[in-house]
Amino acid sequence: MSRLPTSEATIGPFFPRTFFRDGDNDLTRLSASAAPTTRGARILLRGKVTREGGAPLVNGILEAWQADAAGRFRHPEDPEAHLADPDFLGWGRAFTDAEGRYAFTTLLPGGYLDRAPHVNLTVMGAGLMRRVHTTVFFPDFAVANAADPVLALVAPAARPRLVALADGEEAGLRCLRFDLRLRGDATEETPFFEG
């Protein structure tokens, strides 16, 4: 029997800190006790989430999802799922601090078909009645980025806002920075996609 989807709502201001465990923001581990995958180039993907006026999003929740280092998913929708990295989860969750900052430990994803390497991010927060969706691209893959059909949907002037920036190193990990502006004028707002 066909059913209509349940309506979305905001997570509100009180998404529990008690839901988080160490390593939830580490995409390279299947679980807190599992060893990280040994494949791929490990990176720290970090940034700041702001709302209108540039004020930080406090206690916002970000969830990241990406392919493994070879561009595969352990999921029936991927015809090469059997070849996917068995030690890579590809999913992580982080909350923003008082300055709106978040961080994920992950690895550079691989591309697949016509998709350039990318990480999908969703942001939830108090007052965001529907979560927002965006995609992080990487400066390492300029040629693939130029051919990506999703990045091509974004106005050319806004495309650089979806490409992470080199942000030095921390504890031996290469850092990339990706800031999000939830609401702003056309020159500052992050491009978001329909769900």
Next chain:
Amino acid sequence: MIYDPLPPGIEPVVPVPGYPNTWTHTPKQPLLRRPATRTERTAPLNLADKLGCGDDNLAVVAPGRIAIGQLIHVAGRVLDEDGRGIAGAVVELWQANAAGRYFHPIDQRSAPLDPDFVGNGRVRTEADGSYAFFTIRPGAYPVPVQDTWWRPPHVHFGVHGPATLSRLVTQMYFPGDPLNEIDRILQSVPDAAARARLVATALHPAEVGDQHLGYRFDIVLRGRNATPPA
């Protein structure tokens, strides 16, 4: 699976009056319609290992430590748009205590905290998509804005399904509460039938027994089969 755009009336409309964050946090530019590529059509299928599941009793924080409030059982199924149960979905639930206060550093209201209530749980759905929690009925609480309004008792649900496109965060309401009709968040959903689907069904006590009250709440995630069921 096919992920259709939602029919009109289901998604909440913003800004919500008296909730300034619905304005300051919501993108101004139109959302871009994109194809559903593999990244959108997939999600971790073993998320239960990452997050840890099985915490299904919010009403007992530790042996012998029972939360204050009306003990309730909330159960239902997680379904796709074909009405088929989704096995292995992760269901997260969080809520205020019986006095309407959250166990969260950001909630500094004067209502009491209950030392025996944290108010969050997480389970994995069974093969038929079913889930269940024991908890207590949460209290209502005022929204601290100039023109005060009250949130009716509600339970937050977050569901991780088989695709990132089917991820859902929603809120469940209790039938018959007079605050439901004037709740600005519930009423931001334009379609009356869609609002009704956010209200749990009270089970008759004869079905439930004398230990707790029972509610049923089914959750439908986006996604239907490419081939409709015969």
